Amino acid sequence: MNRTREALAVTALTVCVLAGSGVGSAAAAGDPLLPHPGPEGLVWVEEQIGDGGVASGGAWDKLPTVLTVACEGGGEVRVTMRSQETEVAAFSVDCPAGAAGVGSVTMPAGVVRKGSFTIGVDASSEEIRWALTVTQPE
Numbered sequence: 001m002n003r004t005r006e007a008l009a010v011t012a013l014t015v016c017v018l019a020g021s022g023v024g025s026a027a028a029a030g031d032p033l034l035p036h037p038g039p040e041g042l043v044w045v046e047e048q049i050g051d052g053g054v055a056s057g058g059a060w061d062k063l064p065t066v067l068t069v070a071c072e073g074g075g076e077v078r079v080t081m082r083s084q085e086t087e088v089a090a091f092s093v094d095c096p097a098g099a100a101g102v103g104s105v106t107m108p109a110g111v112v113r114k115g116s117f118t119i120g121v122d123a124s125s126e127e128i129r130w131a132l133t134v135t136q137p138e
Contacts, residue, residue, distance in 0.1 A: 033070035033100050033131035043119075043134040050126040056134070057116040059083065063136040065112040067119065068104040070131050071095035075124035079103070079132075082120075084113045095128050 037044050043056050059065065067089055071077050074097040081089040088111050093103035121130055 033072065033129065034068060034102075034133050037133040037135045040135040040137045041133055042136060043132070045130075045132045047129055047131050048121070049129050050123050051121060052123075052130075053118060053120040054132065054134075055116065055118045059112045059115060059117050059134075060136055061110050061112065061114040063138060064109050065107045066104060066133075066135045066137065067107075068102065068133045068135075069093050069121065070100045070102045071123075071128055072100045072130075073097060073125065073128035075128050077124070077128060077130050078122040080120045080122075081105075081112075081117060083111070083117045084115060086113075088112055088117075093130075095123075095130070 032046055034044070034046075036046075042058055043054050045052075045054055067079070067081055069077060069079050071093055073095050075095050076092050077095060078092050079090065080087060088107060089105045091103055091105055094101045117134075119132065119134070121132070123130065
C-alpha cells in the first residue's frame with residue numbers, strides 16, 4: 001500500500017527524539033511502558049527520562065490521530081502536540097512511583113494536518129521515565 005511505504009520512508013528519514021536537557025535514554029527498567037504501535041504507528045518513543053519530545057512527518061489529515069503517553073516515577077508530565085505550527089492537543093499524565101500512568105487523546109481526522117508534527121514532553125522531575133506513541137488507525 002502506498003501509505004505504508006510512504007510512512008515507512010518518512011519514519012526512517014525524519015523521526016528524531018529531542019532530549020530537552022541533554023538527558024539521554026534510560027536503560028530499560030523491566031517491561032516497556034508502551035508496546036510498539038504496530039503498522040498504524042507513526043512514532044514510538046520506547047523510553048526517555050526527563051524532558052524531551054519528538055519531531056516527525058508523515059501524518060495524514062484524512063485519518064484520526066491517537067497520541068498516547070505513559071510514565072512512571074512520581075510526579076507528572078505535560079504533553080503538547082503541534083501540527084503545522086498549530087497546537088492540536090495538550091494534556092497532563094500522572095506518573096505514579098512504581099507503576100505506569102497512561103494518558104491518551106484521540107483527534108478526529110483533519111485536526112492533525114498532513115505532514116510534520118512535534119510533541120513536547122515537560123516532566124516535573126528529571127527522574128520520570130516516559131514513552132509515547134502516535135498512531136493513525138484506519
